[in-house]
Amino acid sequence: MSKFEDLVAIGLTHLLEEDPHLELVANGIPPSGIEAAIGDHRPAVAVLNFGSLTSPAQVFQLHQSFPETRLVVLANRPTAAECNQMLSFGATACLSKETQGRDVVNAVHLASRGMHVLPRSAAGGGSLDGSQLEGSDLLTPREADVLELLQEGATNAQIAQALSIGLETVRTHARNIYRKLGVSSRRDLARLAGAAALAEARD
Amino acid sequence: MSKFEDLVAIGLTHLLEEDPHLELVANGIPPSGIEAAIGDHRPAVAVLNFGSLTSPAQVFQLHQSFPETRLVVLANRPTAAECNQMLSFGATACLSKETQGRDVVNAVHLASRGMHVLPRSAAGGGSLDGSQLEGSDLLTPREADVLELLQEGATNAQIAQALSIGLETVRTHARNIYRKLGVSSRRDLARLAGAAALAEARD
DNA sequence: GAGATGGGGGAGGCAAACCCCAGCCGTTCT
DNA sequence: AGAACGGCTGGGGTTTGCCTCCCCCATCTC
Numbered sequence: 001m002s003k004f005e006d007l008v009a010i011g012l013t014h015l016l017e018e019d020p021h022l023e024l025v026a027n028g029i030p031p032s033g034i035e036a037a038i039g040d041h042r043p044a045v046a047v048l049n050f051g052s053l054t055s056p057a058q059v060f061q062l063h064q065s066f067p068e069t070r071l072v073v074l075a076n077r078p079t080a081a082e083c084n085q086m087l088s089f090g091a092t093a094c095l096s097k098e099t100q101g102r103d104v105v106n107a108v109h110l111a112s113r114g115m116h117v118l119p120r121s122a123a124g125g126g127s128l129d130g131s132q133l134e135g136s137d138l139l140t141p142r143e144a145d146v147l148e149l150l151q152e153g154a155t156n157a158q159i160a161q162a163l164s165i166g167l168e169t170v171r172t173h174a175r176n177i178y179r180k181l182g183v184s185s186r187r188d189l190a191r192l193a194g195a196a197a198l199a200e201a202r203d
Numbered sequence: 204m205s206k207f208e209d210l211v212a213i214g215l216t217h218l219l220e221e222d223p224h225l226e227l228v229a230n231g232i233p234p235s236g237i238e239a240a241i242g243d244h245r246p247a248v249a250v251l252n253f254g255s256l257t258s259p260a261q262v263f264q265l266h267q268s269f270p271e272t273r274l275v276v277l278a279n280r281p282t283a284a285e286c287n288q289m290l291s292f293g294a295t296a297c298l299s300k301e302t303q304g305r306d307v308v309n310a311v312h313l314a315s316r317g318m319h320v321l322p323r324s325a326a327g328g329g330s331l332d333g334s335q336l337e338g339s340d341l342l343t344p345r346e347a348d349v350l351e352l353l354q355e356g357a358t359n360a361q362i363a364q365a366l367s368i369g370l371e372t373v374r375t376h377a378r379n380i381y382r383k384l385g386v387s388s389r390r391d392l393a394r395l396a397g398a399a400a401l402a403e404a405r406d
Numbered sequence: 407g408a409g410a411t412g413g414g415g416g417a418g419g420c421a422a423a424c425c426c427c428a429g430c431c432g433t434t435c436t
Numbered sequence: 437a438g439a440a441c442g443g444c445t446g447g448g449g450t451t452t453g454c455c456t457c458c459c460c461c462a463t464c465t466c
Contacts, residue, residue, distance in 0.1 A: 099316075100316070103318065106313055107318070109309050110310060110320060113303070115302070115306065115323060116320065116323070117319070117320050118319040118321070141425090142426060142427095157439090165426085166429085167428095168428050169428060169429095171440085172426085172428075172429095173426085173427095175442065175443085184441075186440085358411090359411075360410085369456070371459090375456075376455085377411090378412075378414090
């Protein structure tokens with residue numbers, strides 16, 4: 001949290017307050033209090049500072065907990081891959097912090113009605129057949145199996161026995177799960193509402 | 204173009220005129236006059252009615268001719284695949300006609316600064332490795348070869364001989380090229396700036 | 407009618423990507 | 437010491453996309 005980021009937050013707050021169609025219910029929430037704040041106010045839109053998140057997967061967690069709240073993520077200079085990860089995690093918009101304040105306000109309006117906003121850098125898809133568009137392939141079926149047991153607190157050895165696979169295989173799946181969800185331990189994982197991820201990976 | 208679409212155009216025109224930060228340089232352009240109108244005014248943003256385009260590839264053609272003009276496409280109820288096709292063709296935003304007028308104005312502002320806006324229906328990517336983000340895969344290398352010869356006016360038989368493949372194969376490639384570019388004959392193709400498509404398909 | 411073109415379907419071979427599984431080497435934490 | 441985490445490699449399987457070619461049909465032109 002540099003002074004520079006503070007200034008950005010202050011300026012943005014000012015702009016949001018000025019808009020007669022927007023109501024600012026809370027701001028300056030620390031990372032640990034975001035979930036509670038959204039739970040209290042149930043806003044139509046939440047603007048998140050990417051750098052202040054505990055992990056990229058916090059976006060996923062928030063989207064699972066409050067699907068009716070549109071999430072706008074402010075990142076420093078997001079790459080196309082990062083933007084798509086944010087959308088995969090349930091964000092509605094992903095903006096660069098270089099974005100002008102008025103544009104952030106505009107994006108909040110569009111996001112409140114479900115429209116996606118991406119920075120210039122994000123190419124936004126590509127192939128014509130749309131094969132990669134039907135839902136998020138975040139986790140493979142087998143990874144979903146492992147995730148489910150991981151969240152129940154099982155050890156790798158227990159998971160291996162439950163799924164009739166080798167311990168090393170469980171470790172491989174776990175590694176890929178951590179990488180895909182942007183976390184690095186079981187504890188981070190425990191805080192995610194993984195059940196919804198399973199539903200997505202299986203339908 | 205039904206009366207209903209006329210009403211949409213009139214309402215949108217009114218909203219664009221009202222915005223003090225926007226200057227409306229032309230409107231109600233027929234499909235055949237779009238290119239000339241953009242050439243005359245060189246606007247920062249052009250709002251296109253998808254249903255009024257001669258073909259989806261007209262977006263591509265306009266983007267090649269005037270890369271500095273951001274293209275906002277209004278489609279009836281665009282699918283995710285259609286939106287991504289529009290982005291592949293160089294559009295900056297793709298909106299549903301169900302979008303509220305104010306949101307269209309907001310999207311125009313964002314598009315003027317290069318940001319992408321997509322309707323709710325567009326999932327916007329998916330896989331995490333970003334493999335599908337590196338440029339447009341509009342045409343396969345072989346299709347690009349065939350397109351090049353097609354634009355030189357070669358017959359299918361001549362193309363087959365030049366590429367040392369069968370006549371039926373050429374016809375297959377040509378069909379896929381037409382489908383991907385949204386045209387339906389060699390004559391439509393001749394009007395496209397296909398050289399740029401080749402560059403995209405090859406780099 | 408013959409030839410060229412556009413549009414639909416399908417088939418086989420090939421290469422790339424992905425997934426599942428498993429092991430190796432380390433480090434870190436408790 | 438045991439468990440977990442992370443990087444790297446590999447085999448074997450399926451899936452996908454691309455290339456090639458074939459069949460059918462209709463239209464248009466000469």
